[in-house]
Amino acid sequence: MKIGLVLGTRPQIIKSVPIIIEASKNENIQLDVIHTGQHYDYNMSHIFFDEMDLPDPLINLNVGSGTHGFQTGKIMIELENVLHRIKPDIVLVPGDTNSTLAAALTAAKMHIQVAHFEAGARSFDMSMPEEINRRLTDHCSDILFTVTENCMKNLLKEDIQSNKIYQVGDTMYDVLLMNRIKINKSKVLKNNDLIENEYITITTHRQENVDDPYKLKCLVNMLIELSDLKFVFPIHPRTRNRLKDNNLIKKLEKAENVKLLSPLNYHDMIKLIKNSKILLTDSGGMQKEAYWLKIPCITLRENTEWIETIEFGANILLEVSNTEIKNHIKMLFNEDIISANFTQNPYGDGKSAEKIIHILENKIK
Numbered sequence: 001m002k003i004g005l006v007l008g009t010r011p012q013i014i015k016s017v018p019i020i021i022e023a024s025k026n027e028n029i030q031l032d033v034i035h036t037g038q039h040y041d042y043n044m045s046h047i048f049f050d051e052m053d054l055p056d057p058l059i060n061l062n063v064g065s066g067t068h069g070f071q072t073g074k075i076m077i078e079l080e081n082v083l084h085r086i087k088p089d090i091v092l093v094p095g096d097t098n099s100t101l102a103a104a105l106t107a108a109k110m111h112i113q114v115a116h117f118e119a120g121a122r123s124f125d126m127s128m129p130e131e132i133n134r135r136l137t138d139h140c141s142d143i144l145f146t147v148t149e150n151c152m153k154n155l156l157k158e159d160i161q162s163n164k165i166y167q168v169g170d171t172m173y174d175v176l177l178m179n180r181i182k183i184n185k186s187k188v189l190k191n192n193d194l195i196e197n198e199y200i201t202i203t204t205h206r207q208e209n210v211d212d213p214y215k216l217k218c219l220v221n222m223l224i225e226l227s228d229l230k231f232v233f234p235i236h237p238r239t240r241n242r243l244k245d246n247n248l249i250k251k252l253e254k255a256e257n258v259k260l261l262s263p264l265n266y267h268d269m270i271k272l273i274k275n276s277k278i279l280l281t282d283s284g285g286m287q288k289e290a291y292w293l294k295i296p297c298i299t300l301r302e303n304t305e306w307i308e309t310i311e312f313g314a315n316i317l318l319e320v321s322n323t324e325i326k327n328h329i330k331m332l333f334n335e336d337i338i339s340a341n342f343t344q345n346p347y348g349d350g351k352s353a354e355k356i357i358h359i360l361e362n363k364i365k
Helices: 010-024 046-051 068-086 098-109 129-139 149-157 171-178 180-185 213-225 237-245 249-254 266-274 284-292 307-311 325-334 352-364
Strands: 002-007 030-035 090-094 113-119 143-146 165-167 200-203 231-234 258-261 278-281 297-299 315-317
Touching (some): 002 010, 002 098, 010 030, 010 046, 010 284, 068 098, 090 098, 098 129, 113 129, 113 149, 171 180, 171 284, 180 266, 213 249, 231 266, 237 249, 249 258, 266 284, 278 284, 278 325, 284 297, 284 315
Parallel strands (some): 002 090, 113 143, 143 165, 278 297, 297 315
8 A cells, every 4th residue: 555645844744744654654554755855955855764763765855945936837847747656656745835735636637546644624715825735735635634623614614524534643743642752852042042931933935924025024123122032933945035135134133132043953943932911923833833832922914824722812813023022922921821722733633644544555455
């Protein structure tokens, strides 16, 4: 039984880790990892294979950067040849990237079954490339693995047949539980002279923030103006490039309250969030990670696909251009009691990968 797992970005590698491990335990399954090369920067990609002790991908398409159309098209062209050669019974795709959509479309047109995990997530914002990717992927998938009940409801509203849908939880939660010891051993705080609960972690990479010069300037000014607060900012390569393009990187480098870091590995990043007072992010995955770590989150967007974090009071939606964002950050930083409900976990029990592999094995039979 051959499964072709197609991934191409940092979050996809991380959320696929438990599936790769679980498949390796099953003598009935051969899982081949195909890396599209969508994240071509080593620190954003291959470092996570090393960190998680994963074997190298069977194939790396080395697609690299480009426009959405170019990147998606190039992946499809290269992947079609690969699928002809390895002949998988099913193509498994995670998340909502260009790699996800390209793999799903290619497999569907080749009449190979498609399984999508993290299916049914919706922001209802069609200006987001991720929203387009996830919707189209869901509608050409044969098997849909959802994270939450809300994701399942979204698929049913779109008239996807219920017998295709399986609520399994979030493999990212599996990863967090699997790596607790290594996370605790991380020396990222010591190496960067950081004190627990005395800093705010910030990450941003989405095009609606970093490709908009006005919003990017608002972000930089906000950090500098909150001079009494300490910010730790691991900078995504895309974000660094846009800061340079807009002559903003030097302003941040001069700000005494902002510590700029290169992209971090998984263990260091989770340790950084875990010991923050607040997380500011536009990442979908980090919203959930903050929730599991019981860290209040401000999401730098108009919407989120993970509405449960909002409903439980653990997450606030605020655009970087919102004039009230600085007040919210100050209030949240100075609160002694967080009024969030961190007791529930709608994202599964940490055994999502086990369920996915079990279902796939039975489906392929």
